[in-house]
Amino acid sequence: MEEKDYFVEAALYYGKSENRGRTLAFRRFGQAAEAIRFAVEELTPSILNGCKLEIGEAEYFGRAIRPLYDDSAFPLSRRKRASRRNNDTQ
Numbered sequence: 555m556e557e558k559d560y561f562v563e564a565a566l567y568y569g570k571s572e573n574r575g576r577t578l579a580f581r582r583f584g585q586a587a588e589a590i591r592f593a594v595e596e597l598t599p600s601i602l603n604g605c606k607l608e609i610g611e612a613e614y615f616g617r618a619i620r621p622l623y624d625d626s627a628f629p630l631s632r633r634k635r636a637s638r639r640n641n642d643t644q
Contacts, residue, residue: 558627560585560630561586562609563584564586564588565607567607568601568604587630605619
């Protein structure tokens with residue numbers, strides 16, 4: 555996204571499971587930001603690595619999606635991450 559237009563339609567292709575014989579899922583979003591947030595927050599890391607995001611003519615694969623989410627221009631609220639300290643004590 556050269557101009558980082560997070561408000562255009564987007565399509566996301568991803569596996570429904572982590573198995574080799576997985577079924578491909580397709581989901582369309584009204585805003586690219588919604589697709590990016592879904593991919594980063596809802597998909598497992600291994601499924602995210604194998605997914606494809608289409609925003610207009612641009613295509614983003616796997617690990618290229620996370621920087622769009624982390625960018626300061628990302629317009630949606632992000633899910634708070636659990637702190638490592640809390641995870642280490644459990």
